[in-house]
Amino acid sequence: MTVHLVLEEDRQRIDADRPFGERDRTVLLWCTKELTVKKKRSLRVNIEFDHATLVRWSPDGKAFIIHKAVANAIEVYKISKKSDGTLASATKALEFPKRHTEEVVGMDIASTGKYIITCSKANDLVIWDLKGQILASIEFYLGFIYRARVSPCGRFVGASGFTPDVNIFEVLFTKTGDFQVNKAFDLAGHSSGILDFDFSADSSYMTTVSKDGTFRLYDTKIEFAKGEDPHLLLTGTWESAATAKVALSPNTEVLAIAHGSSLSFYSTIDGLLDNTIEDIFMGPITCLAFDALGEYVLVAGDKHIKVFHNITGYRVAIESAKRKLAQKQTSATKERLEKLIVDNMKFLDEMGEPFSQ
Template sequence: MEKIVAGFLSSPTVLVAIFFGGSVLLLFYILKLFKIEHDEQHQNEPVSGPKRDPVAKSKKKPTWNRSDKPQNFTNPWLLKTLKSHTGQVLNIDYSASGKYLASCAEDRAVILWDSKDLTQKDVKNLRVNVEFDHPTFVKWSPDSKAFIIQKYNENAIEVYKIEKKKDGWLGHATKALTFPKAHETDVIGMGIASNGKYIMSCSNKTDLVIWDLKGQILAQTDTYLMTTTCAKISPCGKFVVASGFAPDARVWEVIFSKTGEFQEIKRVFDLTGHSSGVYDVAFDADSSHMATVSKDGTWKVFDTKIEYKKGEDPRLKITGKYYHVGNYSLIGLSPNAEVVAIACGNSLAFYSTLTGHHDYTIDNIYAGRITSLLFDAMGKYVLTTGDKYIRVFHNVTGYRCTIQTSKEKLKSHQTSATKERLEKIINECETFLQTIENN
């Protein structure tokens, strides 16, 4: 037996194989040592930028290059860029009257803008400083006499009352109340109901809180979403919607008695149909339509004017695909529910809900990502925030949809007055589109 083994090992072929195998093992060992040294070097490198993302701090975001240098951005759809913040703008909100716009940023300030006429060259504004902290959300009270913010470090809601001057413009803003801390993790949604009956806040975990206006907790509920990415109050003030890790958005009704006393928050229906987590939710003007955007690369618009108390579910009106990059997207729905706008990274894409087709994309709006998205009350403009700026865009897709719906109405029998009005609308929209195309 020993002779057989010795003969086998003395074979030239075997010796070559052993030598080659040993060389390969040595090479793998050297490469492994190099990788360990390379990884240790990168672990010891300093990490630049903020430690936490103040917009949605629980999620890993796509890394967009940020720069403090002014960005020269132009686009035919751009109406105006509002510049007064010195830090990244995080959130915006229109007052119920549409006269004022509020914005908040990492520069520890809320700025209140005169938004009656955004076409004017200079837009008047009032700066309100926030002590020792910066706000991540800002919302107007229904009467426009106050606004509320969500403070980043304190993780609490704060109320500011506004005095008006004799000329009607906004005067001094004074801190009136700070709510007790209710969330242990970062808040991803905060709002005040249009009926003025309650305030909502929700963390990136599963705790959603309903408050009265004096900072007392009325109710707490679990979203059962594992991770919550969005929580909003519907424009009618009746519903609270939350979405996150699950492939559906969940809708609760906040119920009050006829005398105005809080009764309960009750789960009433879901927005279903996605195959992956829902990033964001949006509403039309009267809450009769809700829109969702998902990690699965699709958006959906639902008809939510339903008899949910009788068990009726929302009806899917239309769905479409969007170009998905990174780990988060925002969605906006025009007041008449005819246009969907989706912000992904630093791009803004427009879609028609009449056809589901993509209409136009505006790229590289900011050096960093878009942090919030909002239609004005009339649907004429779409506002975005990012870097240190608020950019106001014409809703050109909305004009195109108006032409399409008006032409469809003309095909049916109409009175002469209605026909004349529709033709006038078409002419006005076509004239506007020509001015945009000529820019």
Template structure:
């Protein structure tokens, strides 16, 4: 006899998977050959989950379904429906479990539940019922000593505890949540699985690891302890990933603001909706007649044409072109348009840097050999592209065009070395003669790059300074147009350093919540878009 729960896994009105095999009395699915797996799951990168976060067995099906069968051996418990609370909130929790290998298979050794605000709700070691073969300490962090001295509860005790605050309408969040529920021997229908919300670009059965998702999207490292994973850290990471996704999905729009009459309370703006997606980068063309965006889900660059009215304000915006999809890219860390308008640059979080023409044709593809790219930029002069990443160098290439205007080649120009760890960010000054860098090693550097690199001359290190790196995420840097001031953003604070002395002139603390995404330090020229004369200003784009 089998109890069957049905989960919906549909997306883009297209069915992704269908599983019909029944699970045996020992809760292990029959093994399929590699060929059968590919036939069942497919490897089409277009098979992706576009919108359904809640995989529920009760309602909301828009296609075929994923059937999961559990043995009714008396130990699996189904969460029960209850009377709605007065505020209508049944609770949202993140769940993570650790398991060990016993004579029966995988059994629960630890369960951690975290509330939506990151608060620890439940954390308990569990004593397995059967003889332990392998404590799986490398991944679980659980040792024989932990279980012998601190594990006082059985699986049944944990089930009773969880049923006290989890009911059928409580939303459970996790990564590969079916494994946790199977270990808990609990049947629950309202779940959000981050491995489904952020699918692998090859589609099922491939899944992105939680560590990869957090590093790519939240820009920080987890699971760094050699003694094993921290279930509290993993559960909180799942919560933070979903909060990041919600913020992105609630802002599926691009806003264009008028800078005329900026001193007034009401500012004119135009909203452009990004259908079924959101943008991670937006860049204007040099003539302001178009802008490009990097679409996250579609993983492609899209071009929008801007039509202006006689009064100078925007009359309409229309989608003009979509570039080929970035196949195999998890995320884009850099996007830009050369000031000459001759090429567009996009850079992945792996080691790929691609140059495009304005019609979406690939001009060149460069392997950065940085292990992982952190940042990529086009120089203000439009002559160079550069990238930094996991290795302690910034690599710079020259983009060469023939006199006729045709693309010729991308060739190595020079490298900025001297850091002892990965370079988080770098910044050009106004004429590309200076570059500032900031590294994970807790230092910033300024280089003179006005050199004859064709003759083998290397960049000259101007100065090295230290900054207080406290935040878990990456730091960011900007250099003033004249190359005399370097600004480092770490966490919610800005520090201003002199390139001449290396001393910190001022620090503005806690000016915003969260980490900075980018710092801009520019001179504002006389123009209709900006009132007043030339002045220097800084702008911080906070993480949301």
């Protein structure tokens, strides 16, 4: 399957004092199969009289949506492909009606393809259908909102902000076609605003990073309909900054926090800092994500995307396997864990990295 990558124009977040005319009014689309070749091809999509601050692919890869900065509105672009699967063109198909009056800080598409969310600083999260009709509007009481997300499973939407809680709602489409949004649970325990939060790949765990200088990991496999609260599994400290982005690896063993232009990696086994990559960009990191297998970490900033090996993940996997070997295991499990340790040590040795920090 061909995977495509979108590089969004984020320079306005870094050079906000520049006149609008100097900002690049484009979205660039890349095929990741070609990222290793010397001459990379991209599809340039011009944004008329505006520029994009947020961009997301549809789950089927046949369209993408952008949030336009000046118009403060959502546009949908449909993708056409050549016979070899490469990108041919992108055509504007739809513009949603303007709904927000403040800056939009969150936009996402559910993996089910059934809805889109947008959320502004002003505590208003809107759930749209794919044709730009409003399904629901959720009013939060977070002071002002820093981040809004949809869970990977598409079942939950949430937001965090100035107050020390993350509010999570369940989104339901019934068999009869009815649409419902119900309060699910809160992530509580911080003493200051929550700058960012993230879901695990299966939405069973969540992590938060707060202005109070701590991060937390929660077990969210709970019966919230019966009043059960998320279970706190881990808390740790991080180099607190005015802004931050957080990402949880697919196996939940590594936590990555982008603070300013630096990126720090933490083990969720003990909550300790493993490594920090300093000054990746001239300006702040604007986007942070793990790949689907957790082997790489992708960061965006200064109009570039950089990809790093998840070295911490290999070290944590070794430590996790050693702890499991100390327990009673079947011969097959023991053999598998021993092989995992050997393979990961070999990789770290090839990369010139120590087996532990």
